[in-house]
Amino acid sequence: MYDNSFHHRVDGVNNTLSYGLGYAAAFAEWAVYVADTRYAFSNEKSAQLIDYFLDGICKTAVFGKYPDAGAKNRSISREGTLHAYNTDLPEKLLVISDYRNKELQEIAAIRKEGIKPTTSHATFYYHSEHFSFQRPDWFTSVRMYSTRNHNMEQPYNSEGLFNHHRGDGVNHISVTGDEYYNIWPVYDYQKIPGTTVMQKPEMPSPREIQKLGDTKFVGAVTDGKYGAVAFDFKSPHDPLIARKSWFLFDNEYVCLGTGISCPNDDLPVVTTLNQCLLRDDVTVSSGNISSVIEKGEKEYTNVDWVFQDGIGYSFPESVTVNIKNDEASGSWWRINKQSDSPKDEISLDVFKLWLDHGERASEETYEYIVVPATTVEQMKERNSVSNIEIIANTPEVQAVMNNELELCQVVFYEAGEVEITKGYKLVSDHPGIVMLKMNGKKIRKISVADPARELDNYHLSVSEMIKNPGQYLDAVW
Numbered sequence: 001m002y003d004n005s006f007h008h009r010v011d012g013v014n015n016t017l018s019y020g021l022g023y024a025a026a027f028a029e030w031a032v033y034v035a036d037t038r039y040a041f042s043n044e045k046s047a048q049l050i051d052y053f054l055d056g057i058c059k060t061a062v063f064g065k066y067p068d069a070g071a072k073n074r075s076i077s078r079e080g081t082l083h084a085y086n087t088d089l090p091e092k093l094l095v096i097s098d099y100r101n102k103e104l105q106e107i108a109a110i111r112k113e114g115i116k117p118t119t120s121h122a123t124f125y126y127h128s129e130h131f132s133f134q135r136p137d138w139f140t141s142v143r144m145y146s147t148r149n150h151n152m153e154q155p156y157n158s159e160g161l162f163n164h165h166r167g168d169g170v171n172h173i174s175v176t177g178d179e180y181y182n183i184w185p186v187y188d189y190q191k192i193p194g195t196t197v198m199q200k201p202e203m204p205s206p207r208e209i210q211k212l213g214d215t216k217f218v219g220a221v222t223d224g225k226y227g228a229v230a231f232d233f234k235s236p237h238d239p240l241i242a243r244k245s246w247f248l249f250d251n252e253y254v255c256l257g258t259g260i261s262c263p264n265d266d267l268p269v270v271t272t273l274n275q276c277l278l279r280d281d282v283t284v285s286s287g288n289i290s291s292v293i294e295k296g297e298k299e300y301t302n303v304d305w306v307f308q309d310g311i312g313y314s315f316p317e318s319v320t321v322n323i324k325n326d327e328a329s330g331s332w333w334r335i336n337k338q339s340d341s342p343k344d345e346i347s348l349d350v351f352k353l354w355l356d357h358g359e360r361a362s363e364e365t366y367e368y369i370v371v372p373a374t375t376v377e378q379m380k381e382r383n384s385v386s387n388i389e390i391i392a393n394t395p396e397v398q399a400v401m402n403n404e405l406e407l408c409q410v411v412f413y414e415a416g417e418v419e420i421t422k423g424y425k426l427v428s429d430h431p432g433i434v435m436l437k438m439n440g441k442k443i444r445k446i447s448v449a450d451p452a453r454e455l456d457n458y459h460l461s462v463s464e465m466i467k468n469p470g471q472y473l474d475a476v477w
Helices: 019-033 043-060 088-096 101-113 376-381 383-387
Strands: 121-125 130-135 138-143 196-198 218-222 227-234 241-248 253-261 268-277 283-286 289-292 296-308 311-330 346-359 364-372 388-393 397-402 407-412 416-421 424-428 432-439 442-449 460-462
Touching: 019 043, 019 088, 043 088, 043 101, 043 121, 043 130, 088 101, 121 218, 121 227, 130 227, 138 364, 218 432, 218 442, 227 407, 227 432, 241 397, 253 268, 253 388, 253 397, 268 311, 268 364, 283 376, 289 376, 296 346, 296 376, 311 376, 311 383, 346 364, 364 383, 364 388, 383 388, 388 407, 388 416, 397 416, 407 416, 407 424, 416 432, 424 432, 442 460
Parallel strands: none
Antiparallel strands: 121 130, 130 138, 196 268, 218 227, 227 241, 241 253, 253 364, 268 346, 283 289, 283 296, 296 311, 311 346, 311 364, 388 397, 397 407, 407 432, 416 424, 424 460, 432 442
Protein backbone atom coordinates (compact mmCIF):
# COMPACT_ATOMS: atom_id res chain seq x y z
CA MET A 1 0.00 0.00 0.00
CA TYR A 2 1.06 3.65 -0.38
CA ASP A 3 1.74 3.86 3.37
CA ASN A 4 4.17 0.89 3.25
CA SER A 5 1.80 -1.55 4.93
CA PHE A 6 0.71 -4.72 3.10
CA HIS A 7 -2.75 -6.11 2.35
CA HIS A 8 -3.04 -9.68 1.16
CA ARG A 9 -6.79 -9.57 0.58
CA VAL A 10 -9.52 -6.96 0.08
CA ASP A 11 -10.51 -6.88 3.76
CA GLY A 12 -8.06 -4.09 4.66
CA VAL A 13 -6.36 -6.22 7.33
CA ASN A 14 -2.68 -5.49 7.93
CA ASN A 15 -0.54 -8.41 6.68
CA THR A 16 2.83 -6.64 6.70
CA LEU A 17 4.50 -9.19 8.98
CA SER A 18 3.06 -12.27 7.30
CA TYR A 19 2.38 -12.25 3.56
CA GLY A 20 4.07 -8.87 3.33
CA LEU A 21 7.29 -10.23 4.80
CA GLY A 22 7.30 -13.13 2.35
CA TYR A 23 6.67 -10.68 -0.49
CA ALA A 24 9.77 -8.66 0.37
CA ALA A 25 11.90 -11.74 0.98
CA ALA A 26 11.03 -13.21 -2.44
CA PHE A 27 11.96 -10.05 -4.33
CA ALA A 28 15.16 -9.62 -2.33
CA GLU A 29 16.18 -13.17 -3.17
CA TRP A 30 15.62 -12.64 -6.90
CA ALA A 31 17.33 -9.26 -6.79
CA VAL A 32 20.47 -10.97 -5.51
CA TYR A 33 20.24 -13.71 -8.17
CA VAL A 34 20.07 -11.23 -11.05
CA ALA A 35 22.42 -8.56 -9.66
CA ASP A 36 25.08 -7.46 -12.18
CA THR A 37 23.17 -9.00 -15.09
CA ARG A 38 20.95 -7.41 -17.71
CA TYR A 39 18.00 -8.61 -15.63
CA ALA A 40 19.06 -6.61 -12.57
CA PHE A 41 16.39 -4.60 -10.79
CA SER A 42 16.35 -0.91 -11.66
CA ASN A 43 17.55 1.58 -9.05
CA GLU A 44 13.96 2.80 -8.70
CA LYS A 45 12.57 -0.66 -7.97
CA SER A 46 15.41 -1.57 -5.60
CA ALA A 47 14.78 1.65 -3.67
CA GLN A 48 11.06 0.87 -3.52
CA LEU A 49 11.80 -2.56 -2.02
CA ILE A 50 14.23 -1.09 0.53
CA ASP A 51 11.73 1.62 1.52
CA TYR A 52 9.08 -1.01 2.12
CA PHE A 53 11.46 -3.09 4.23
CA LEU A 54 12.72 -0.20 6.37
CA ASP A 55 9.54 1.89 6.65
CA GLY A 56 6.99 -0.91 6.53
CA ILE A 57 8.38 -4.14 7.96
CA CYS A 58 11.02 -2.72 10.33
CA LYS A 59 8.84 0.05 11.74
CA THR A 60 6.10 -2.51 12.41
CA ALA A 61 8.58 -4.56 14.44
CA VAL A 62 9.90 -4.00 17.94
CA PHE A 63 13.34 -2.37 17.45
CA GLY A 64 13.12 -3.69 13.88
CA LYS A 65 13.94 -7.11 15.33
CA TYR A 66 10.89 -8.72 16.97
CA PRO A 67 7.44 -8.97 15.36
CA ASP A 68 4.92 -6.61 16.93
CA ALA A 69 2.25 -8.87 18.45
CA GLY A 70 -0.35 -6.22 17.61
CA ALA A 71 0.38 -6.56 13.89
CA LYS A 72 0.03 -10.35 13.82
CA ASN A 73 -3.21 -12.09 12.86
CA ARG A 74 -4.11 -15.80 12.98
CA SER A 75 -0.41 -16.72 12.99
CA ILE A 76 -0.34 -15.69 16.66
CA SER A 77 -1.74 -19.16 17.37
CA ARG A 78 1.37 -20.87 15.94
CA GLU A 79 4.16 -21.75 18.33
CA GLY A 80 7.21 -19.52 17.93
CA THR A 81 5.54 -16.94 15.69
CA LEU A 82 7.13 -14.04 17.60
CA HIS A 83 10.73 -15.24 17.27
CA ALA A 84 13.35 -12.60 16.50
CA TYR A 85 14.12 -11.90 12.84
CA ASN A 86 17.51 -12.82 11.40
CA THR A 87 19.81 -10.72 9.21
CA ASP A 88 19.13 -12.53 5.94
CA LEU A 89 16.84 -9.92 4.39
CA PRO A 90 18.80 -6.74 5.22
CA GLU A 91 22.05 -8.39 4.14
CA LYS A 92 20.53 -9.24 0.74
CA LEU A 93 19.29 -5.70 0.31
CA LEU A 94 22.79 -4.40 1.08
CA VAL A 95 24.07 -6.49 -1.84
CA ILE A 96 21.72 -5.05 -4.44
CA SER A 97 21.98 -1.32 -3.66
CA ASP A 98 23.76 1.32 -1.60
CA TYR A 99 20.45 3.14 -1.04
CA ARG A 100 19.80 3.81 2.70
CA ASN A 101 22.89 1.74 3.36
CA LYS A 102 23.51 2.95 6.93
CA GLU A 103 19.95 2.16 8.00
CA LEU A 104 20.16 -1.37 6.60
CA GLN A 105 23.49 -1.90 8.37
CA GLU A 106 21.97 -0.74 11.64
CA ILE A 107 19.01 -3.12 11.32
CA ALA A 108 21.43 -5.98 10.65
CA ALA A 109 23.44 -4.99 13.74
CA ILE A 110 20.30 -4.74 15.89
CA ARG A 111 19.31 -8.24 14.84
CA LYS A 112 22.76 -9.80 15.05
CA GLU A 113 24.58 -7.91 17.80
CA GLY A 114 21.65 -6.71 19.91
CA ILE A 115 22.47 -3.01 19.71
CA LYS A 116 19.73 -0.48 20.40
CA PRO A 117 18.20 1.57 17.57
CA THR A 118 19.58 5.09 17.29
CA THR A 119 16.46 6.69 15.83
CA SER A 120 12.94 7.27 17.09
CA HIS A 121 9.77 7.32 15.03
CA ALA A 122 6.00 7.70 15.18
CA THR A 123 4.38 6.05 12.17
CA PHE A 124 0.72 5.77 11.22
CA TYR A 125 -0.20 3.26 8.52
CA TYR A 126 -3.35 4.97 7.34
CA HIS A 127 -4.40 2.19 4.95
CA SER A 128 -4.29 -0.34 7.78
CA GLU A 129 -5.28 1.86 10.80
CA HIS A 130 -2.10 0.75 12.58
CA PHE A 131 0.20 3.01 14.60
CA SER A 132 3.71 2.19 15.79
CA PHE A 133 5.98 4.17 18.09
CA GLN A 134 9.68 3.55 18.68
CA ARG A 135 12.19 4.87 21.17
CA PRO A 136 15.67 3.38 21.64
CA ASP A 137 14.58 1.69 24.89
CA TRP A 138 10.94 0.80 24.18
CA PHE A 139 8.26 0.22 21.57
CA THR A 140 4.48 0.33 21.50
CA SER A 141 1.71 0.17 18.92
CA VAL A 142 -2.03 0.68 18.55
CA ARG A 143 -4.19 -1.45 16.28
CA MET A 144 -7.61 -0.18 15.18
CA TYR A 145 -10.21 -0.48 12.41
CA SER A 146 -12.91 1.69 10.86
CA THR A 147 -15.62 1.68 8.19
CA ARG A 148 -12.68 1.42 5.76
CA ASN A 149 -11.32 -1.94 6.91
CA HIS A 150 -12.01 -5.04 8.97
CA ASN A 151 -10.96 -5.73 12.54
CA MET A 152 -9.07 -8.98 12.04
CA GLU A 153 -8.18 -11.71 9.59
CA GLN A 154 -10.61 -14.58 9.19
CA PRO A 155 -9.65 -17.73 11.16
CA TYR A 156 -8.48 -19.47 7.99
CA ASN A 157 -7.34 -23.07 8.44
CA SER A 158 -8.88 -23.10 11.95
CA GLU A 159 -6.19 -20.77 13.33
CA GLY A 160 -6.61 -17.81 15.68
CA LEU A 161 -9.96 -19.00 17.02
CA PHE A 162 -10.27 -16.33 19.77
CA ASN A 163 -9.06 -13.24 17.89
CA HIS A 164 -12.38 -11.37 18.14
CA HIS A 165 -11.00 -8.41 20.12
CA ARG A 166 -7.40 -8.27 18.89
CA GLY A 167 -8.10 -5.14 16.83
CA ASP A 168 -10.06 -3.20 19.45
CA GLY A 169 -7.41 -0.58 20.19
CA VAL A 170 -4.84 -3.21 21.10
CA ASN A 171 -1.79 -1.58 22.70
CA HIS A 172 1.17 -3.89 23.28
CA ILE A 173 4.19 -2.58 25.18
CA SER A 174 7.76 -3.85 24.76
CA VAL A 175 11.06 -3.15 26.45
CA THR A 176 12.81 -6.44 25.67
CA GLY A 177 10.78 -7.53 22.64
CA ASP A 178 9.76 -10.93 24.04
CA GLU A 179 7.15 -9.94 26.65
CA TYR A 180 4.45 -11.93 24.84
CA TYR A 181 6.50 -14.81 23.44
CA ASN A 182 4.38 -18.01 23.22
CA ILE A 183 1.86 -16.70 25.76
CA TRP A 184 -1.11 -17.33 23.47
CA PRO A 185 -2.22 -20.84 24.60
CA VAL A 186 -2.88 -19.53 28.13
CA TYR A 187 -4.11 -16.07 27.11
CA ASP A 188 -7.32 -14.43 28.28
CA TYR A 189 -8.66 -13.14 24.95
CA GLN A 190 -11.11 -10.77 26.62
CA LYS A 191 -8.32 -8.93 28.45
CA ILE A 192 -5.97 -7.80 25.71
CA PRO A 193 -3.65 -4.81 26.34
CA GLY A 194 -5.31 -1.48 25.55
CA THR A 195 -8.78 -2.86 24.87
CA THR A 196 -12.12 -2.08 26.50
CA VAL A 197 -14.22 -5.26 26.34
CA MET A 198 -17.51 -6.55 27.72
CA GLN A 199 -16.67 -9.73 29.65
CA LYS A 200 -18.75 -12.55 28.18
CA PRO A 201 -19.22 -16.04 29.67
CA GLU A 202 -17.73 -17.45 26.46
CA MET A 203 -16.37 -16.08 23.20
CA PRO A 204 -18.58 -15.99 20.09
CA SER A 205 -18.08 -18.51 17.31
CA PRO A 206 -14.88 -18.15 15.27
CA ARG A 207 -17.18 -17.48 12.31
CA GLU A 208 -17.97 -14.16 14.03
CA ILE A 209 -14.39 -12.91 14.29
CA GLN A 210 -14.04 -10.73 11.21
CA LYS A 211 -16.21 -7.61 11.21
CA LEU A 212 -16.17 -4.33 9.30
CA GLY A 213 -15.76 -1.29 11.52
CA ASP A 214 -18.80 0.86 12.35
CA THR A 215 -17.11 4.26 12.87
CA LYS A 216 -15.05 6.45 10.55
CA PHE A 217 -13.26 8.68 13.10
CA VAL A 218 -10.19 6.48 13.48
CA GLY A 219 -6.66 7.73 12.95
CA ALA A 220 -3.55 9.52 14.20
CA VAL A 221 -1.59 12.71 13.89
CA THR A 222 2.20 12.48 13.69
CA ASP A 223 5.17 14.64 12.76
CA GLY A 224 7.35 11.56 12.34
CA LYS A 225 8.67 11.63 15.92
CA TYR A 226 5.64 12.22 18.17
CA GLY A 227 2.00 11.35 17.70
CA ALA A 228 -1.53 11.08 19.08
CA VAL A 229 -4.03 8.36 18.21
CA ALA A 230 -7.84 8.44 18.36
CA PHE A 231 -10.36 5.59 18.12
CA ASP A 232 -14.09 6.29 18.12
CA PHE A 233 -14.81 2.72 19.14
CA LYS A 234 -18.05 0.85 18.61
CA SER A 235 -17.74 -2.86 19.21
CA PRO A 236 -19.05 -5.04 16.37
CA HIS A 237 -19.47 -7.88 18.87
CA ASP A 238 -21.08 -6.27 21.93
CA PRO A 239 -23.40 -3.32 22.77
CA LEU A 240 -20.36 -1.26 23.79
CA ILE A 241 -19.05 2.16 22.77
CA ALA A 242 -16.04 4.17 23.93
CA ARG A 243 -13.79 6.99 22.80
CA LYS A 244 -10.17 5.99 23.28
CA SER A 245 -6.96 7.93 22.70
CA TRP A 246 -3.22 7.61 23.15
CA PHE A 247 -0.73 10.51 23.47
CA LEU A 248 2.88 9.48 22.95
CA PHE A 249 6.08 11.16 24.15
CA ASP A 250 9.75 10.25 24.78
CA ASN A 251 9.54 8.68 28.25
CA GLU A 252 5.87 7.84 28.65
CA TYR A 253 2.51 7.84 26.95
CA VAL A 254 -0.98 8.72 28.16
CA CYS A 255 -4.05 6.54 27.64
CA LEU A 256 -7.50 8.12 27.94
CA GLY A 257 -10.97 6.61 27.67
CA THR A 258 -14.32 8.35 27.89
CA GLY A 259 -17.99 7.77 27.17
CA ILE A 260 -17.59 4.06 27.94
CA SER A 261 -21.15 2.75 27.82
CA CYS A 262 -22.70 -0.70 27.62
CA PRO A 263 -26.30 -0.19 28.77
CA ASN A 264 -27.97 -3.27 27.36
CA ASP A 265 -26.28 -6.05 29.29
CA ASP A 266 -25.58 -7.04 32.89
CA LEU A 267 -22.01 -8.08 32.11
CA PRO A 268 -19.00 -6.13 33.38
CA VAL A 269 -16.84 -4.01 31.10
CA VAL A 270 -13.09 -3.81 31.70
CA THR A 271 -10.15 -1.91 30.24
CA THR A 272 -6.94 -3.92 30.28
CA LEU A 273 -3.64 -2.11 30.71
CA ASN A 274 -1.51 -5.17 30.00
CA GLN A 275 -1.45 -8.96 29.89
CA CYS A 276 2.02 -10.38 29.39
CA LEU A 277 4.48 -12.90 30.78
CA LEU A 278 5.11 -12.55 34.52
CA ARG A 279 8.88 -12.27 34.84
CA ASP A 280 9.31 -10.06 37.87
CA ASP A 281 7.83 -9.21 41.24
CA VAL A 282 4.76 -6.98 40.98
CA THR A 283 5.09 -3.78 43.00
CA VAL A 284 1.99 -1.75 43.90
CA SER A 285 2.00 1.75 45.40
CA SER A 286 -0.98 2.90 47.46
CA GLY A 287 -0.95 6.18 49.37
CA ASN A 288 2.69 6.62 48.30
CA ILE A 289 3.65 3.41 50.09
CA SER A 290 4.93 0.69 47.75
CA SER A 291 5.18 -3.05 48.37
CA VAL A 292 5.69 -6.28 46.48
CA ILE A 293 2.41 -8.20 46.29
CA GLU A 294 1.91 -11.94 46.64
CA LYS A 295 0.89 -14.13 43.73
CA GLY A 296 -2.80 -14.54 43.04
CA GLU A 297 -5.73 -12.46 41.85
CA LYS A 298 -6.94 -9.50 43.87
CA GLU A 299 -8.54 -6.05 43.72
CA TYR A 300 -6.38 -3.19 45.04
CA THR A 301 -7.77 0.19 46.08
CA ASN A 302 -6.27 3.68 46.23
CA VAL A 303 -3.49 2.68 43.81
CA ASP A 304 -0.95 5.28 42.64
CA TRP A 305 1.11 3.06 40.36
CA VAL A 306 1.98 -0.54 39.46
CA PHE A 307 5.31 -1.93 38.21
CA GLN A 308 6.27 -5.23 36.57
CA ASP A 309 9.19 -6.28 34.33
CA GLY A 310 10.54 -2.82 33.52
CA ILE A 311 7.17 -1.20 32.78
CA GLY A 312 5.26 1.15 35.08
CA TYR A 313 1.57 2.05 35.03
CA SER A 314 0.87 5.36 36.75
CA PHE A 315 -2.47 6.95 37.65
CA PRO A 316 -2.91 10.74 37.86
CA GLU A 317 -5.65 10.11 40.45
CA SER A 318 -5.65 7.06 42.73
CA VAL A 319 -7.85 4.25 41.39
CA THR A 320 -9.01 0.71 42.09
CA VAL A 321 -7.26 -1.88 39.93
CA ASN A 322 -7.41 -5.62 39.48
CA ILE A 323 -4.22 -7.66 39.24
CA LYS A 324 -3.60 -11.30 38.52
CA ASN A 325 0.01 -12.45 38.80
CA ASP A 326 -0.23 -16.18 38.78
CA GLU A 327 -0.11 -19.33 36.71
CA ALA A 328 -2.44 -19.70 33.71
CA SER A 329 -3.06 -22.89 31.72
CA GLY A 330 -4.13 -23.79 28.20
CA SER A 331 -2.99 -25.48 25.00
CA TRP A 332 -2.09 -24.59 21.44
CA TRP A 333 -4.94 -26.86 20.35
CA ARG A 334 -7.39 -24.54 22.11
CA ILE A 335 -6.60 -21.72 19.68
CA ASN A 336 -5.40 -23.64 16.60
CA LYS A 337 -7.03 -26.81 15.31
CA GLN A 338 -4.27 -27.65 12.82
CA SER A 339 -3.42 -31.34 12.90
CA ASP A 340 0.10 -30.61 14.18
CA SER A 341 -1.01 -28.30 17.02
CA PRO A 342 0.19 -29.67 20.38
CA LYS A 343 -2.71 -30.81 22.56
CA ASP A 344 -0.78 -31.02 25.82
CA GLU A 345 -1.80 -28.53 28.48
CA ILE A 346 0.90 -26.05 29.37
CA SER A 347 1.16 -23.51 32.19
CA LEU A 348 2.86 -20.13 32.25
CA ASP A 349 3.15 -17.33 34.80
CA VAL A 350 1.10 -14.39 33.52
CA PHE A 351 0.67 -10.77 34.62
CA LYS A 352 -2.72 -9.10 34.07
CA LEU A 353 -3.68 -5.56 35.08
CA TRP A 354 -7.15 -4.16 34.41
CA LEU A 355 -9.75 -1.56 35.42
CA ASP A 356 -13.33 -2.72 36.07
CA HIS A 357 -16.00 -0.29 34.85
CA GLY A 358 -18.80 -2.43 36.31
CA GLU A 359 -22.03 -3.80 34.88
CA ARG A 360 -24.22 -1.66 32.61
CA ALA A 361 -21.39 0.83 32.27
CA SER A 362 -22.57 4.37 31.51
CA GLU A 363 -20.28 7.27 30.55
CA GLU A 364 -17.32 5.68 32.37
CA THR A 365 -13.78 7.00 31.96
CA TYR A 366 -10.17 6.01 32.56
CA GLU A 367 -6.83 7.82 32.69
CA TYR A 368 -3.44 6.16 33.01
CA ILE A 369 0.15 6.74 31.99
CA VAL A 370 2.42 3.95 30.77
CA VAL A 371 6.09 4.44 31.69
CA PRO A 372 8.24 1.89 29.81
CA ALA A 373 11.93 1.20 30.47
CA THR A 374 11.75 2.35 34.08
CA THR A 375 12.48 1.12 37.60
CA VAL A 376 10.68 0.99 40.94
CA GLU A 377 12.89 3.83 42.19
CA GLN A 378 11.98 6.00 39.21
CA MET A 379 8.28 5.22 39.64
CA LYS A 380 8.47 6.47 43.23
CA GLU A 381 9.59 9.86 41.95
CA ARG A 382 6.31 10.22 39.97
CA ASN A 383 8.05 12.35 37.33
CA SER A 384 5.69 11.28 34.55
CA VAL A 385 2.62 12.34 36.51
CA SER A 386 4.10 15.74 37.39
CA ASN A 387 5.27 16.25 33.81
CA ILE A 388 1.91 15.41 32.20
CA GLU A 389 -1.20 17.58 32.32
CA ILE A 390 -4.47 15.96 31.27
CA ILE A 391 -6.40 18.98 30.00
CA ALA A 392 -9.62 17.23 28.98
CA ASN A 393 -11.13 13.76 28.86
CA THR A 394 -14.73 14.10 27.70
CA PRO A 395 -16.76 12.57 24.85
CA GLU A 396 -16.20 15.83 22.95
CA VAL A 397 -12.47 16.39 23.44
CA GLN A 398 -9.43 14.61 24.88
CA ALA A 399 -6.27 16.64 25.37
CA VAL A 400 -2.84 16.24 26.99
CA MET A 401 0.08 18.61 27.53
CA ASN A 402 3.64 17.40 28.06
CA ASN A 403 5.15 20.31 29.95
CA GLU A 404 8.77 19.23 29.52
CA LEU A 405 8.47 18.95 25.73
CA GLU A 406 5.96 21.82 25.53
CA LEU A 407 3.92 19.55 23.30
CA CYS A 408 0.13 19.65 23.29
CA GLN A 409 -1.99 16.97 21.61
CA VAL A 410 -5.77 17.31 21.24
CA VAL A 411 -8.47 15.03 19.85
CA PHE A 412 -11.66 16.86 18.81
CA TYR A 413 -14.51 14.39 18.31
CA GLU A 414 -16.63 17.36 17.32
CA ALA A 415 -16.03 21.06 16.66
CA GLY A 416 -15.08 22.83 19.86
CA GLU A 417 -12.43 24.59 21.88
CA VAL A 418 -10.00 23.86 24.69
CA GLU A 419 -7.79 26.05 26.87
CA ILE A 420 -4.36 24.48 26.53
CA THR A 421 -2.63 26.93 28.91
CA LYS A 422 -4.03 29.75 30.99
CA GLY A 423 -5.50 32.33 28.64
CA TYR A 424 -4.53 30.38 25.50
CA LYS A 425 -7.34 28.73 23.54
CA LEU A 426 -7.29 26.29 20.66
CA VAL A 427 -10.47 26.13 18.57
CA SER A 428 -11.26 23.55 15.90
CA ASP A 429 -14.09 24.13 13.44
CA HIS A 430 -14.54 20.39 12.89
CA PRO A 431 -13.55 16.98 14.28
CA GLY A 432 -9.86 16.15 14.01
CA ILE A 433 -6.55 15.70 15.82
CA VAL A 434 -4.16 18.59 16.46
CA MET A 435 -0.58 18.59 17.76
CA LEU A 436 1.08 21.86 18.77
CA LYS A 437 4.76 22.25 19.53
CA MET A 438 4.94 25.29 21.81
CA ASN A 439 7.55 27.73 23.04
CA GLY A 440 5.87 29.35 26.00
CA LYS A 441 2.68 30.74 24.49
CA LYS A 442 4.05 30.76 20.96
CA ILE A 443 3.43 27.98 18.46
CA ARG A 444 6.53 26.60 16.76
CA LYS A 445 4.88 23.81 14.80
CA ILE A 446 1.35 22.63 13.94
CA SER A 447 0.42 19.12 12.82
CA VAL A 448 -3.17 18.10 12.05
CA ALA A 449 -5.04 14.99 10.95
CA ASP A 450 -8.56 14.30 9.71
CA PRO A 451 -9.37 10.76 10.91
CA ALA A 452 -12.75 10.74 9.13
CA ARG A 453 -11.00 11.70 5.85
CA GLU A 454 -13.63 14.18 4.75
CA LEU A 455 -11.89 17.57 4.81
CA ASP A 456 -10.13 19.52 2.09
CA ASN A 457 -8.85 22.11 4.58
CA TYR A 458 -8.40 22.12 8.34
CA HIS A 459 -9.51 25.35 10.06
CA LEU A 460 -8.04 26.22 13.47
CA SER A 461 -8.13 29.30 15.65
CA VAL A 462 -5.44 30.07 18.24
CA SER A 463 -4.86 32.89 20.72
CA GLU A 464 -1.91 34.47 18.96
CA MET A 465 -1.04 36.14 15.70
CA ILE A 466 0.84 33.80 13.38
CA LYS A 467 2.90 35.41 10.64
CA ASN A 468 4.57 33.70 7.67
CA PRO A 469 3.02 30.36 8.62
CA GLY A 470 4.66 28.17 5.98
CA GLN A 471 4.04 26.19 2.81
CA TYR A 472 0.90 24.37 3.94
CA LEU A 473 -0.67 27.06 6.13
CA ASP A 474 -2.60 30.24 5.52
CA ALA A 475 -3.21 32.56 8.48
CA VAL A 476 -5.75 35.35 8.95
CA TRP A 477 -5.75 37.54 12.05
